[in-house]
Amino acid sequence: QSALTQPASVSGSPGQSITIPCTGTSSDIGGYNYVSWYQQHPGEAPKLMIYDVIYRPPGVSNRFSGSKSGNTASLTISGLQAEDEADYYCISYRDSSLWVFGGGTKLTVL
Amino acid sequence: QVQLVESGGGVVQPGRSLRLSCTVSGFTFNNYGMHWVRQAPGKGLEWVAVISYDASKRYYADSLKGRFTISRDYSKNTLYLQMDSLRADDTAVYYCARALSYGSESSIEYWGQGALVTVSS
Numbered sequence: 001q002s003a004l005t006q007p008a009s010v011s012g013s014p015g016q017s018i019t020i021p022c023t024g025t026s027s028d029i030g031g032y033n034y035v036s037w038y039q040q041h042p043g044e045a046p047k048l049m050i051y052d053v054i055y056r057p058p059g060v061s062n063r064f065s066g067s068k069s070g071n072t073a074s075l076t077i078s079g080l081q082a083e084d085e086a087d088y089y090c091i092s093y094r095d096s097s098l099w100v101f102g103g104g105t106k107l108t109v110l
Numbered sequence: 111q112v113q114l115v116e117s118g119g120g121v122v123q124p125g126r127s128l129r130l131s132c133t134v135s136g137f138t139f140n141n142y143g144m145h146w147v148r149q150a151p152g153k154g155l156e157w158v159a160v161i162s163y164d165a166s167k168r169y170y171a172d173s174l175k176g177r178f179t180i181s182r183d184y185s186k187n188t189l190y191l192q193m194d195s196l197r198a199d200d201t202a203v204y205y206c207a208r209a210l211s212y213g214s215e216s217s218i219e220y221w222g223q224g225a226l227v228t229v230s231s
Contacts, residue, residue: 036217045221051210089155097169097214104154
């Protein structure tokens, strides 16, 4: 099963906003509102940042937001901070009750 | 608080089997779907399997080709992953994870710290 497509890397300066796209197909992102985003710092387990496309779990900064258009979901981080530097992964529910991750995006805060 | 603790990782020879366990606490195990996810060294996350809250539904990544089995024991608050016919490319950190709710269509909310499985002769 093919992974969702994410850029390998993105970067931004402190205070700026960045957006990470996650592209799939009508069998996954386009067909369901079950897209989540995870932040992973080196050597740590992933942390849920956004679920069901747009919802933030308690405790996650409102600088993080999610959206979807067609077969592409996006994670936007506003007011970039040094602590946001990490790897970010999207995941989507897919036909036949499967789940599929994106390849991951390394965010560098310049 | 929610805790998920994996165990059973280690070094195993190609072709052999290994069973991972994940003991949970801090929530009602019977009410949530559970996932396994793996991450090969220096690579991205790969979804492995999911089991619904009542174990009536189990789904696996196509790439596993029937070699892995997910199960759960309610009396022990434990999730399992039985891995057979292991190959070198199964080498990874295996994460146990709790879903947002009960169904197999519920995404991952909480993660364990992971168990390293190394397949090598």
